[in-house]
Amino acid sequence: KAGVTQTPRYLIKTRGQQVTLSCSPISGHRSVSWYQQTPGQGLQFLFEYFSETQRNKGNFPGRFSGRQFSNSRSEMNVSTLELGDSALYLCASSLFGGVAPADTQYFGPGTRLTVL
Amino acid sequence: GDSVTQMEGPVTLSEEAFLTINCTYTATGYPSLFWYVQYPGEGLQLLLKATKADDKGSNKGFEATYRKETTSFHLEKGSVQVSDSAVYFCALSDQEAGKSTFGDGTTLTVKP
Numbered sequence: 001k002a003g004v005t006q007t008p009r010y011l012i013k014t015r016g017q018q019v020t021l022s023c024s025p026i027s028g029h030r031s032v033s034w035y036q037q038t039p040g041q042g043l044q045f046l047f048e049y050f051s052e053t054q055r056n057k058g059n060f061p062g063r064f065s066g067r068q069f070s071n072s073r074s075e076m077n078v079s080t081l082e083l084g085d086s087a088l089y090l091c092a093s094s095l096f097g098g099v100a101p102a103d104t105q106y107f108g109p110g111t112r113l114t115v116l
Numbered sequence: 117g118d119s120v121t122q123m124e125g126p127v128t129l130s131e132e133a134f135l136t137i138n139c140t141y142t143a144t145g146y147p148s149l150f151w152y153v154q155y156p157g158e159g160l161q162l163l164l165k166a167t168k169a170d171d172k173g174s175n176k177g178f179e180a181t182y183r184k185e186t187t188s189f190h191l192e193k194g195s196v197q198v199s200d201s202a203v204y205f206c207a208l209s210d211q212e213a214g215k216s217t218f219g220d221g222t223t224l225t226v227k228p
Contacts, residue, residue, distance in 0.1 A: 043218040048215065
């Protein structure tokens with residue numbers, strides 16, 4: 001089975017721009033979660049989508065949004081970029097959301113976003 | 117809310133040394149516990165997991181036991197190798213909260 005793929009792997013943007021990141025989950029997985037990883041804050045949960053519906057959301061401003069398509073692929077959008085948005089954005093897929101005892105999240109390689 | 121506290125790093129060991137990375141957690145329900153490993157430039161990979169009290173997860177010589185009485189899930193390996201150099205994350209998934217919570221990560225460097 002192919003793993004979780006994320007595109008692009010690297011992005012450089014300037015303040016005020018917007019960006020869209022893409023995540024393709026493992027075939028058959030219906031849940032996609034997004035995380036922001038920074039040296040100072042560690043791994044922070046952004047949101048989780050299951051069957052095209054946002055099920056859970058972390059404590060991030062409304063500039064961070066996402067969606068999921070019928071094929072379970074997910075996109076994350078960040079509008080009006082700030083310097084502090086520079087981070088590695090990771091997505092993880094699972095069958096049910098990774099919270100059921102038998103379920104596990106599988107992570108993609110991440111998209112490294114640099115905001116100048 | 118849920119939280120995971122990991123032993124602060126970085127940790128530097130010589131090859132074949134014994135490794136322990138401490139992890140304690142706070143959760144309202146009965147979470148599943150995980151250790152993930154992240155190599156430079158890559159995403160997180162699941163190393164091992166345990167889904168209930170007293171379960172032991174093991175993989176690639178690493179092991180961790182779910183201790184409910186001490187709310188801990190310490191990672192151990194008897195003899196580390198240079199290739200084990202990476203960042204290790206302890207995490208829990210809480211069915212009630214509907215999400216996963218990660219520790220801050222511990223950087224391990226193994227020297228030949």
